[in-house]
Amino acid sequence: MLNIFRQYKSLIIFQSVQIILLACIYIDFKLYPFVFEQSTLNAFLHNCSLLVLLPLIFVYTPLKYIQYKKRSTKTIYLSAIFCSFITGFASATYTHTISVPGTFLLQIKTEKTMDDDKNNSVHIGFQSPTPDSGYEKKTGIGIFLAEAFVHSLFYCLWSLSFLQFVAYSHKKRLFKELKKQQLDILTYQLNPHFLFNALNSIRGMLFEDKTEAKKLLQQFRALFHHHFENKQHQLELQQEIELCKHYLKLEKVRFEERLELQWLVDQKALNAKIPTMSLFTFIENAIKHGIAPIINGGCITIRARIYRGKLTLEVINPIKPGFTADGTKTGLTNLQKRLDLIFDKNYKLKFGLTTDNNYHVSLVLPYNFDKNKHA
DSSP states (O other), rough: HHHHHTTTHHHHHHHHHHHHHHHHHHOOOOSSSSSOOOOHHHHHHHHHIIIIIEEEEEEEEHHHHHHHHOOHHHHHHHHHHOOOOOOEEEEHHHHHSSOOOTTTSSSEEEEEOOOOOOEEEEEEEEEOOOTOOSSOOOHHHHHHHHHHHHHHHHHHHHHHHHHHHHHHHHHHEEEHHHHHHHHHHHHTTTOOOHHHHHHHHHHHHHOOOHHHHHHHHHHHHHHHHHHHOOOOOEEEHHHHHHHHHHHHHHHHHHGGGGEEEEEEEEEGGOOOOTTHHHHHHHHHIIIIIIIIIIOEEEEEEEEEEEEEEEEEEEEEEEEOOOOOOOSHHHHHHHHHHHHHHTTTTTTEEEEEOOOTTEEEEEEEEEEEOOOOTTO
């Protein structure tokens, strides 16, 4: 059922809107007392057949077949116009045979008038008929052809509007898929320097302590399993912290007592959703450009709190005076692109030196969390 809805989503939405509008126009629903007249039901069904059933048979089905044959857009639009004229003749035939003649949305009206010279003249115009009204007198072939033409113009408008709606839906779906592909590419980029350093640390530990080396390999495996098996573009902060701890245990082997950590994370902030690998990127940069160049190392402070419906995530690390990072800032650039795709500028990312010679990275995001999970 879900697959059918996805396949015919545009048609279902378009037709549903028409049916709802017709229901609002022709059917007067009252909760108490409940009134439902047979004449209004007949008018509603009559107009549904004109606006829903006929376009479905004579317009949508042929266009779907042409689309299946992978014809060009120009062919589809020309076919839509041709099918609309066929539908117009079918509609005029329906209103002049099965239904009451002239009960379309617009009814052609002719009347004779007498001018000042007492000569007869004929005026042709349009009027909106009542649900069950038709022509008072029999009509000829001229009125039938005129009605068929007017009906055809209406169905041309219907088919072109429908095609535009389908094109908009398709464009929106393509943009969504492209956005997901971009996020996938950006999310699964890991710094090759980290891979090299982590493997180097494990290799060195093999000669010192095989048991510890085995634990490091488990951390390394857990980190990659978490990173590559996870298909989500946003994770809870608590899950992101677990990912970072796998990484930090590997780096702790390399830096030993030179690397210290201070976690200042509010309990409420743990369920907040953040882009995958965002905190990881901040900590990785803090170690690479902050701790590594300093002989005695230093302490990295990680703070997270909720304030006024926003999540504020901060990473602060010492930096060597006069040190200039030689990196390409790929991690931060990557993260900024992902933030743009996910939040569409509804975020704040700041980074730079503070007065006390520390490097401060701050990320402010809307506070989003899984309501079902934390109900």
